[in-house]
């Protein structure tokens with residue numbers, strides 16, 4: 143959902159940032175040294191010592207599970223004592239947080255606070271409050287909904303799929319300690335940046351979490367050369383907690399880039415992952431490394447597009463900077479006299495998807511199922527480097543078709559000098575925190591080539607009959623314009639439409655039958671979408687948590703290579719996330735109707 147830009151930074155607008163050579167950020171110079179270990183007690187030293195991924199005996203010895211066959215879970219005899227947590231906290235210089243669920247203030251058992259609870263009830267949909275909380279994630283559904291904000295203080299609030307402890311990281315050393323501690327104790331490890339991810343991948347019951355929010359330094363590099371990637375030009379280095387909003391407009395560096403990252407500039411510059419020149423990270427063995435076109439090249443390839451929380455904890459990312467581009471944005475709403483007419487109007491739009499993508503256009507629109515006639519909101523028809531007149535000329539043939547259908551268009555055209563103000567004025571902060579089950583698909587360009595073809599009609603029929611309260615759609619292309627080699631799902635290169643279905647149900651208290659019906663609805667509609675787009679895929683950052691054949695659908699032809707790299711880098715399967723690379727080895731045991739993070743992670 144919601145567009146993200148971080149590839150459209152105007153170098154000129156950033157004179158406030160100092161320019162300097164590509165040295166590590168100060169928080170990256172604070173590292174765990176082998177000598178630090180000797181000053182600790184022997185037992186603690188063992189728990190925070192490095193791993194050796196190339197020593198198979200050490201690797202298997204440290205893939206610790208409890209006697210239950212699951213990751214060590216609170217209540218297990220292997221769970222560290224309070225004293226051990228306390229000692230660990232000291233090595234972290236006090237950065238360890240014991241999880242307090244975001245909405246606990248609404249419950250008498252947790253110390254009821256009416257002021258705070260009322261604030262949460264009123265602002266639950268605002269992503270900012272979840273970003274600022276160490277453990278909250280924006281899909282409470284997949285947390286298990288065990289502590290929703292409520293006006294009734296008599297209910298129960300439990301941790302559910304929230305992690306047990308969080309390291310509020312401000313140095314690389316703390317991250318190394320956390321990674322080593324989790325690996326050596328056998329506790330589940332998770333990573334949270336903003337918590338925007340759709341499928342609950344930023345949390346997990348009984349986990350130790352690394353929170354990257356405060357790794358937010360930004361540096362402008364006027365000139366950077368990458369001979370392998372054939373780039374010579376300005377760049378930005380940003381901490382993984384940088385919310386691109388700090389820079390230009392929106393969401394997080396950490397997970398967004400790792401998963402590919404699409405934006406309004408994708409038709410022109412490609413995916414966010416295509417912009418990356420290097421990344422610094424703490425790998426599963428606890429070491430701090432750089433991955434670039436010349437160092438740790440397999441890891442570098444994998445890190446760009448195959449999803450967060452798989453290869454380590456990223457601490458900073460260096461990306462290409464692009465010059466500012468003027469953008470014309472068109473906004474309008476559409477409905478029709480009948481549902482049939484409405485969909486004819488949409489079909490007329492589809493005829494131009496390839497032409498628009500090739501002209502560098504990105505558009506973002508919602509279709510609300512509002513019987514008897516659906517309603518479309520064009521959030522932004524985004525035309526970089528185009529005047530109002532040029533943009534109107536592109537829209538003219540479609541608008542003529544709409545006029546013939548008596549569908550009124552009252553469009554507003556605004557031209558902005560650069561993408562930043564265009565972005566701020568176009569895309570409102572989106573509501574989060576709802577109980578929706580989503581699914582998505584990247585429909586292939588090929589299907590849009592001939593509006594009279596059977597495949598065009600079949601694709602349109604599958605889409606327009608989706609049993610969903612809402613369609614969130616993008617006319618978007620993300621060609622590999624820089625010709626880089628990375629792990630972005632190949633289907634991204636061939637698409638002109640990314641579309642998300644969302645099926646909501648009333649609330650946390652929905653009955654088992656209601657949840658099941660919503661789940662089955664998405665499963666059925668997803669099946670129809672896949673049937674008309676064989677060989678395509680889905681964007682792992684905004685996808686169905688129960689995606690069938692996720693290996694193929696989220697990673698395509700890259701999957702085999704990704705798994706082979708995973709085995710080398712992370713023989714412990716320390717970084718596990720649902721539908722992540724190599725995640726077949728384990729699953730979360732939950733007693734809930736819907737798959738979620740509310741239970742121990744168990745090896746199968």
Ligand SMILES: Cc1cc2nc3c(=O)[nH]c(=O)nc-3n(C[C@H](O)[C@H](O)[C@H](O)COP(=O)(O)OP(=O)(O)OC[C@H]3O[C@@H](n4cnc5c(N)ncnc54)[C@H](O)[C@@H]3O)c2cc1C
Nearest residue numbers: 143144145146335336337338339394396397404450451456
């Ligand atoms: C309202 C809304 C709008 C959205 N709009 C877009 C959009 O326009 N384009 C788009 O591509 N996506 C969009 N998304 C999806 C979102 O970008 C992805 O879910 C993305 O993964 C979020 O990344 P994040 O950095 O904010 O981190 P999180 O959501 O916190 O984390 C995402 C994943 O990355 C992992 N992770 C986080 N930080 C790190 C790190 N430092 N090192 C390693 N792993 C890490 C997490 O464990 C998790 O698996 C949207 C989501 C929402 C809710």
Ligand SMILES: *[C@@H]1O[C@H](CO)[C@@H](O)[C@H](O)[C@H]1NC(C)=O
Nearest residue numbers: 193194195196197198199200
């Ligand atoms: C890691 O293990 C390999 C294989 O046993 C060994 O050759 C190597 O020296 C070890 N590395 C370290 C740093 O201990």
Ligand SMILES: *[C@@H]1O[C@H](CO)[C@@H](O)[C@H](O)[C@H]1NC(C)=O
Nearest residue numbers: 228231235236237238239240
């Ligand atoms: C860790 O130490 C800090 C500072 O001493 C303290 O405020 C915090 O509560 C401790 N965390 C835990 C989980 O005990």
Ligand SMILES: *[C@@H]1O[C@H](CO)[C@@H](O)[C@H](O)[C@H]1NC(C)=O
Nearest residue numbers: 247254255256257258259261
């Ligand atoms: C209750 O919450 C408010 C708002 O977050 C805060 O200012 C206040 O200190 C809290 N009261 C108590 C008793 O913790």
Ligand SMILES: *[C@@H]1O[C@H](CO)[C@@H](O)[C@H](O)[C@H]1NC(C)=O
Nearest residue numbers: 249250292293294295296297
């Ligand atoms: C909560 O419990 C108290 C005491 O038992 C009772 O007075 C109150 O009515 C209850 N509130 C609700 C909303 O049920």
Ligand SMILES: *[C@@H]1O[C@H](CO)[C@@H](O)[C@H](O)[C@H]1NC(C)=O
Nearest residue numbers: 239274275276310311312356
């Ligand atoms: C996390 O660390 C930052 C930076 O030190 C601090 O400002 C913030 O209050 C901490 N957050 C929590 C919840 O402890």
Ligand SMILES: *[C@@H]1O[C@H](CO)[C@@H](O)[C@H](O)[C@H]1NC(C)=O
Nearest residue numbers: 410465466467502526527528
């Ligand atoms: C914008 O248009 C100008 C002039 O046609 C061209 O030089 C420039 O490369 C274009 N910029 C982008 C981002 O396409």
Ligand SMILES: *[C@@H]1O[C@H](CO)[C@@H](O)[C@H](O)[C@H]1NC(C)=O
Nearest residue numbers: 473474550551552553554555
């Ligand atoms: C068209 O939209 C503008 C706002 O964008 C509004 O001021 C105007 O009244 C609308 N005109 C019609 C005919 O609806």
Ligand SMILES: *[C@@H]1O[C@H](CO)[C@@H](O)[C@H](O)[C@H]1NC(C)=O
Nearest residue numbers: 489593594595596597598599
């Ligand atoms: C596809 O639908 C159009 C009407 O939108 C129709 O004219 C055309 O014949 C259909 N093509 C096929 C192959 O069914």
Ligand SMILES: *[C@@H]1O[C@H](CO)[C@@H](O)[C@H](O)[C@H]1NC(C)=O
Nearest residue numbers: 372622623624625626627628
């Ligand atoms: C793109 O890169 C590949 C190697 O990764 C190379 O073979 C090919 O020639 C490049 N194409 C262009 C247009 O530069």
Ligand SMILES: *[C@@H]1O[C@H](CO)[C@@H](O)[C@H](O)[C@H]1NC(C)=O
Nearest residue numbers: 609610645646659660663666
């Ligand atoms: C559509 O989905 C709803 C649940 O969201 C379900 O109750 C209904 O039966 C579904 N309809 C069809 C035709 O599948």
